Every structure is written in structure tokens, then in C-alpha cells.
Amino acid sequence: MGKTAIFTAFILFALLLFSSAVSAAETVPLDGTTDEKDLSPYIEILPDENGEWTIEDVSSAGFHDEFELNRGGAPSFGYTETVYWVRVRLENRSDYSNWRIELDNPPMDRADFYSPTLDATTWNVERTGDLRPFHERPFINRQFIFPVEIPEGEERIFYLRLESEGAMQIPxxxxxxxxxxxxxxxxxxxxGLFIGLAVVMALYNLFIYVSLRERSYLYYVLFIVANIFTLLAFSGLAYQYLWPEAVWWNNRSIIFFMATANIFAVFFARNFLEAEGVVPWEKKGFIGAVVANAAILAVLAFSYPLALDLIVLASLITVAIIITMAYKMLRSGFRPARFFFAAWIVFIIGVFVSVFTDLGLLPFSFITKYAWQLTTAVELVLLSFALADKINTIKQEKKEAQAEVYRHQQRMNDFLRKQNERLEEKVKERTEKLTKSNETLNKRNTELQKAERFRVELLTNISHELGTPMTYLQSYVQTAREGIIDANDEKFLMTVESKVKLLDRLIHDLFELVKLESGKISMMLETVDVTDWIQDIHCHFRQDVEKGGIRFPEPSFDGQLPADQDVLAAVDRTRMLQVFTNLFYNAVKHTPEGGSISIVVKVDQGHTDPDFDGTAVIEIRDTGEGIDPDFLPHIFERFFHKADRNAVSSGTGLGLAITKEIISYHRGEIWAESVQGSGTSVYFTLPVIFE
Structure with missing residues (x-):
């Protein structure tokens, strides 16, 4: 084998060895000297983007190499919706088998701890988190504590599934x-010491407020209380002791109290600095900060993730506004602003440290995690110094303040005196209005009683009118069957026919009125020329009117009609013919022979509805006996009827009520004017257009 091949094989072996060393997790040895161990260097992390894997998935051989060993301190992934799986290997080299793993992140929404059974064949699971009731936790503690049981001399692998809408930190x-x-x-x-210190400060400053009535102390006390509850909620102590079963509220309580603390901080700062008149935008800035934080409280009820993102931004904006105002007041010579400015500078440093830690930009530690709360403690002390300094300043200006208070009291006395005088006038005015209202109510009650009597009379008349022809018909049939009269007698047949027509009219009018008032009737509207249509109406009724010896002149058109334009209206000819029939029937019935009935049309330009150009006012005028003034307001009411010579009609009492409903369907109005002994005019309107 050549030197090149040997060198290549050596390089590949070294890379493989290095890769294995990088990815392999070290087993945590537990011996007799181990009492506390930071697991950060030993844990392996696996992100689950869709949150769909189960313990069977991640503990399978296929996922064995998917976990990555954590580098550095406690993992911090910022605000994320990703689910994270944590794996840790523990080997028990001691005779002690029970251990505890602590997750130091009370706001974690869900934390599921999987431990193998003693025979290592299945998994035990402990489900907890601030989205689960507190009593379900394996240990009563503000933190998440998980039991670890490992037999002596054995190694076990444990898994932790984490999910949160807040900061994903895994200490x-x-x-x-x-x-x-x-x-x-x-x-x-x-x-306990920190919260106790804060409570003592709150009670001490509350006592000062009660003694001095200086509102700065009240707002400062409320600010302290809000911060106490913020810490209680953030640390998990509130969930343990105050609302252990309020899961929904506990998840949102941190943001709620942070926003509340911001609001009280704004009120405290504005009252303390008294920057109005020194800083032009002081009022708008403080109002904007209050509205922003109040909006977050509203958003919190619907979307926790959005409120979580907004509260950080709102806190930075609130603190920025307060610091800017404090700086400007310090530059203007307001001495108490020294401690105030320093307090908020310290606080903003803590805010940035906590935010950067939550975002994963700073390493996780006790100092970085609780920087917000630690700097808040320093801030509270400095703000106490600021308040004391302000009180000293106030004492130096005591004489001027007392004089101003005296003048203010004088102004207030004058104001209260004037207010009392105005109040007495208003009470008197209100009493007069109530008296008039009672008189009006009594009058209306009398009218209602009268209307009820009219209705009862009408129902009685209808019962009578329906009963009389029915009785007559029954009698006729009975006598005809018994042979007392001839069934074909023309006189009796005419009488029967008139009674049947009366019944038909009563039933038809009642049915028609019910359909109109219930809106279950349809109108067949068509466009007509008002002039031609009125002429047709005149021709239609001319014979019926004149046969009683009543004059019926041609219609007259009053007002200025548009030149070279037709006046058009949308009407249902059949329904409007019914209107004219009812009106002419009443007019003819109450106009003596030799009298007159006329039609007068007046067109006014302009209409409240932009779809129309004007209004046609149509008048049916007679020279009859007129209407009693007591009856005139009621003639268009349903069931109105008065069977004497002064009444409008001795019929069913439904005709004019039907007429009113038809006119309303045509988007018009109807009314009457009358003088007893001189005649009656009935007016109704129709919207028109000009073409």
C-alpha cells in the first residue's frame, strides 16, 4: 500500500473519530459525592418544528443520531413556537437511587418528562407546565421538579418535551x-426577603400617602404592588399560593401585571415630574403610553403570543418616555429628578438584559434571567429617595403652597356655591318638566282609554254586523224550507244578496288590513304621469259622485309644475284605486245634495330622498258636514268607528286604516283637516320625479 493511501485512510479515520466525539453525549455519572449537577453540558437537543413526534418516535433508533449535544450554558432559543425534545443520560454509581431534576423556567407552558420503567420496557410520563393545574405537578414547588429513579449500577436515558409561547429557556x-x-x-x-422588602416599602409609602395626601406616593405604592405581583407570577409563586387552579389566568398574569405596572409607572412619573408646561408633548406622551399598555390588556384576552410580543415593545416605549421626561426636567432644574432619572436608567438596563436573555442573545444565568426583577429592587429604592427629595423641596415652598391652597379653596368655594345655585335651578327646571310629563302622560292615558272604548264599540258593531245578516240568512232559509215564503221571491233574494255583500266587505276589509300591517302583501308598481292618472281617476268616479246630485268639477293643479317636464310617480293602480274609493265613499256619504267634491293636486319641488325630485300633494275636498275635532286625530286608526251623524263613517271602521297603510307603502303620508259645517279635506302625498 502506498504512502498516499495510508495518509488518506488516516485522515478519514481522524475525521470519523472527531465527528463521533462532537455528536456523542457524555453520560452523567452519579456517585456518592454528587449532590448538585448542572446538566447543561450533558443534554442533547432535538427541535420538533411541527410538534408531531411522540416519545416512541424520538426514542427509536431512527432518531438516535438526530439529537445535538448542547454547547455552552443553559440553552435559550428566544420566543419560538417550536417544540424541543431534551435527552440526558444518567448512570448511577452510588447506592442512592432517588434524584430530582429541576427546570428553572416557571412560565414554561408544557413540560412532559419521560422516564423509563424499572424494567426499561415502557415509559412513565409526568405532565406539567403553567398551562396545567398546579395540583398535577409531581412536586409542590414553584419550579418544575421531576423525579429520577435509577437502580444502582445502571444507566438510564430520560426525555423532556418542552413547548411554550414564551421564552424557550432550558436550565x-x-x-x-x-x-x-x-x-x-x-x-x-x-x-421571601425580596417580596417582604417590597411589601414593607409599599406599606411605608402608603402610610406616608395617608399622612401627606401626596398622590405621588399612592401611584408609587400601586407601582410597587404591580411589580410584586409581576415577580410572583414570573417566579411561579403566585401559581402555587394564589391561584393554583386558574390555568388560563396564570398563563396571562405576567403580561397583565407588567402592563399594569407600566400604567401605574406612567401615572407616578407624570404626577412626580409635573412636566406640564415644561415639555410640550408631555400629556400626549403619557396618554399614548397608557393607551398602548391598556390595549395590550385587551389583546391579552384574545392572543397571548401577540400580547407577549407587544408588552416588551410597550415597556421599552414607556420607559423611554419616562426617561426622556425625567432628563428634560433634570435639565430644567427640577432637583428630585436626579434620583428619578437614575432609577429608570438602572431599570432600563435590567429590561434590556432580560429581553436579550429571553431572545437568546445573552447566556442564561440567575443574574441575566432575573435582571428585570433585581434592577426593579434598586429602582424602587432610588424612587423612594426621589420621593423624599421631592418632599423636602415641597417643604421649602410650604408658605407659597399654603397661600395657593387658600386661594384655591376660595375658588373652590365660589365654584361650589355657583354649582349649588345651578343645581337648584336645574332641579326646579326638572321638576317643571316632570310635571308637564305627568300631565302629558295623563292626557295620553285618557286618549288610550278613549281609543279602547272606540275599539270595543267597533268590535261590538262588527259582531252585530256579522251576526245580523247571518241571522237573517238563517231565518230566510228556515222559512223557505218550511214553505212559509217562496224561495224565489225577488224581494227576499235582494235582501239576502245585500247581506252577503256586507259580510263579504267586512271579511275582505279585515283580511286586507291584516296583510298590509304584516307586510305580506306585494305592490305592482308602475310609473304613471300624475296629470293623466288624476284625470283617469276623475273619469272613473264621476258618475258615482254626480248621481247623488253632488257637483264633481275637473281636477285642479295647483303649484308650479316644471316646464316641459312630466311629473311621474310609481303607483300600484289597483291599490290606489282602493284608496280613492274609500275617500270618495266617505266624501259622498257625508256631502248633501247640491254640495261639491273636488280633486286638487299640488306639486312641490324637492324631496328628502335624493332619488326623487319632488312631492305631489293630492287633496280630496268636500263641502259636507265636517268631522268632530275630538274624532279627527283618530280617523285613520284601526277599529275607529262612531255610529252617529258626526262620525266619518258608519261602516266597518277599517277603510281609512287600510288607506293609510297603502299610502305608507307608496312612501307617502296622509292626514285630514276639517271644519264642522264647512267640509273636510283629506290630503296624501306621493314622491315624484320630473322628466
């Missing part, structure tokens, strides 16, 4: 039982 630590207890105690102690 895994292995503990033995004793060390885990110590770690948990220290962990809870640290958080």
Missing part, C-alpha cells in the same frame, strides 16, 4: 434529595 439541574431540600429553602428565602 436543568440535578439534585439529590438532601441538596434539593436545602436549595428549595434558600430559593424561597431569597424570594
Amino acid at each position: 436543568l439541574t440535578l439534585y439529590n434529595q438532601q441538596r434539593f431540600i436545602q436549595h428549595t429553602q434558600v430559593d424561597y428565602l431569597i424570594f
Whole structure:
């Protein structure tokens, strides 16, 4: 074999050996000295883009080489929807078989831990995450703790399936039982001290607010409380102690309290800095920040991922506005702005560190993960100094402030006095309106009672009118069958015919009105020339009107008709003929011999509907006996009927109600004017166009 072949074989062997060393994961040895182990250098990662693989898939031989060994510290993949599988190999070289693996990421949505059974034939699974009820966790702890059981002298492979809409950070630590207890105690102690400090600061500043009534302290207290709840939610303590069963709320509580803290920070900053008049855009800037964070609270109810993206941006914008305002106030000579400006600079540093850590741009550690919360603690202290400095400044201006307060009180007293006077006037005015309303209501009640009496009378009349011809018909049939009268007697036959026609008219009118009022009737509209159509109507009714000795002159057209243009209207000829029939019937019935009935048409230009050019007002005028003023407002009402000489009609009482409905279908209106003893005019309108 030549030197070249030997060299080539050596190179290939070296590459193969190097590749194997890179991809192979090291087994974590657990011996008697192992009490705590950072698993970051030992875990293997497999991204599952579609989240479709199962434990059987990833533990199969086909996926054995798909996992990649983690390089560096705790993995951090930023905000992603990708599901990640983690694999770790553990070998127990001690006589201790029970261990604990801690996932230090309380906001993780789903974390499923797969451990082999003792016979290594199937998988045990522990499902947890902040999208699952807290009581389902294998250990009651703010973190995710998974039990690890390995027989002495054996090696086991464990899998962890992770899914989250938040930051995908995978800090895994292995503990033995004793060390885990110590770690948990220290962990809870640290958080307890921090939260206790914050609570003490909140209570202290609340006491100052109660004493001084300085609203800056109130907003500062609310800001502290919001930050306390943000930390409780972020660390998992709130899920453990405050709302362990509220899964939906727990997943969104971090963003909710972050947005709430931003809002209170804006109110605190605006009240503390008092920049109005110094910075022109001060009000718009603060309103914009409040609206932005409030919008996130609304978005949070529908989309957690979108709200998560927006809260980071809103926090940066809010802090930027506050820092800019503090800087400008510091430049203007406002001394308390020194501590205020420094506090927010410290805070924004923590925000950037936490955001870059969540995005995977900075390595994961306790400092980088909790930078936001740690700098918040420093910020709260500095803000307390700022408030104290402001109080000292206020004391120096106490005399001027007291004088201003006195003047303000005087103005307020004057204002309250004027407001009381205005209130008394309004109360008096309101009392008068209520009195008038009661009078109107009583009047309307009287009218309704009268209308009810009219309706009852009409129903009585209808019952009578229906019953009378039916009784007569029954009597005629009975007497004809008994041979008392001749069944072909012309006189009796005419009487029967008139009763049948009356029944038919009553039934037809009732049926027609029901169809009109229910909208179950169709109109066959056609375009007519108003002038020619009115002439046709006049010809149609001329004989019926004049046979009673009543004059019926040619129609008159009032108003200015458009020159060289026809006046057109869309009408249903049959229905409008019914309208004219009802109107002429009433007019003829109440106009004595020698009187007159006339048609007057007036065309007005302009209409409220842009589809029309004008309105035709058609008047049916008679010289009859007129209508009682008490009855005039009710003549178009359904069931109105008055069977005496002053009434409009002694018929069914439905004709004018049907007429009104037909006119309404034609987009018109109808009304009447009358003077007793002089006659009645009934008007109705139709929309028209000019061509």
C-alpha cells in the first residue's frame, strides 16, 4: 500500500473519530459525592418544528443520531413556537437511587418528562407546565421538579418535551434529595426577603400617602404592588399560593401585571415630574403610553403570543418616555429628578438584559434571567429617595403652597356655591318638566282609554254586523224550507244578496288590513304621469259622485309644475284605486245634495330622498258636514268607528286604516283637516320625479 493511501485512510479515520466525539453525549455519572449537577453540558437537543413526534418516535433508533449535544450554558432559543425534545443520560454509581431534576423556567407552558420503567420496557410520563393545574405537578414547588429513579449500577436515558409561547429557556439541574431540600429553602428565602422588602416599602409609602395626601406616593405604592405581583407570577409563586387552579389566568398574569405596572409607572412619573408646561408633548406622551399598555390588556384576552410580543415593545416605549421626561426636567432644574432619572436608567438596563436573555442573545444565568426583577429592587429604592427629595423641596415652598391652597379653596368655594345655585335651578327646571310629563302622560292615558272604548264599540258593531245578516240568512232559509215564503221571491233574494255583500266587505276589509300591517302583501308598481292618472281617476268616479246630485268639477293643479317636464310617480293602480274609493265613499256619504267634491293636486319641488325630485300633494275636498275635532286625530286608526251623524263613517271602521297603510307603502303620508259645517279635506302625498 502506498504512502498516499495510508495518509488518506488516516485522515478519514481522524475525521470519523472527531465527528463521533462532537455528536456523542457524555453520560452523567452519579456517585456518592454528587449532590448538585448542572446538566447543561450533558443534554442533547432535538427541535420538533411541527410538534408531531411522540416519545416512541424520538426514542427509536431512527432518531438516535438526530439529537445535538448542547454547547455552552443553559440553552435559550428566544420566543419560538417550536417544540424541543431534551435527552440526558444518567448512570448511577452510588447506592442512592432517588434524584430530582429541576427546570428553572416557571412560565414554561408544557413540560412532559419521560422516564423509563424499572424494567426499561415502557415509559412513565409526568405532565406539567403553567398551562396545567398546579395540583398535577409531581412536586409542590414553584419550579418544575421531576423525579429520577435509577437502580444502582445502571444507566438510564430520560426525555423532556418542552413547548411554550414564551421564552424557550432550558436550565436543568440535578439534585439529590438532601441538596434539593436545602436549595428549595434558600430559593424561597431569597424570594421571601425580596417580596417582604417590597411589601414593607409599599406599606411605608402608603402610610406616608395617608399622612401627606401626596398622590405621588399612592401611584408609587400601586407601582410597587404591580411589580410584586409581576415577580410572583414570573417566579411561579403566585401559581402555587394564589391561584393554583386558574390555568388560563396564570398563563396571562405576567403580561397583565407588567402592563399594569407600566400604567401605574406612567401615572407616578407624570404626577412626580409635573412636566406640564415644561415639555410640550408631555400629556400626549403619557396618554399614548397608557393607551398602548391598556390595549395590550385587551389583546391579552384574545392572543397571548401577540400580547407577549407587544408588552416588551410597550415597556421599552414607556420607559423611554419616562426617561426622556425625567432628563428634560433634570435639565430644567427640577432637583428630585436626579434620583428619578437614575432609577429608570438602572431599570432600563435590567429590561434590556432580560429581553436579550429571553431572545437568546445573552447566556442564561440567575443574574441575566432575573435582571428585570433585581434592577426593579434598586429602582424602587432610588424612587423612594426621589420621593423624599421631592418632599423636602415641597417643604421649602410650604408658605407659597399654603397661600395657593387658600386661594384655591376660595375658588373652590365660589365654584361650589355657583354649582349649588345651578343645581337648584336645574332641579326646579326638572321638576317643571316632570310635571308637564305627568300631565302629558295623563292626557295620553285618557286618549288610550278613549281609543279602547272606540275599539270595543267597533268590535261590538262588527259582531252585530256579522251576526245580523247571518241571522237573517238563517231565518230566510228556515222559512223557505218550511214553505212559509217562496224561495224565489225577488224581494227576499235582494235582501239576502245585500247581506252577503256586507259580510263579504267586512271579511275582505279585515283580511286586507291584516296583510298590509304584516307586510305580506306585494305592490305592482308602475310609473304613471300624475296629470293623466288624476284625470283617469276623475273619469272613473264621476258618475258615482254626480248621481247623488253632488257637483264633481275637473281636477285642479295647483303649484308650479316644471316646464316641459312630466311629473311621474310609481303607483300600484289597483291599490290606489282602493284608496280613492274609500275617500270618495266617505266624501259622498257625508256631502248633501247640491254640495261639491273636488280633486286638487299640488306639486312641490324637492324631496328628502335624493332619488326623487319632488312631492305631489293630492287633496280630496268636500263641502259636507265636517268631522268632530275630538274624532279627527283618530280617523285613520284601526277599529275607529262612531255610529252617529258626526262620525266619518258608519261602516266597518277599517277603510281609512287600510288607506293609510297603502299610502305608507307608496312612501307617502296622509292626514285630514276639517271644519264642522264647512267640509273636510283629506290630503296624501306621493314622491315624484320630473322628466
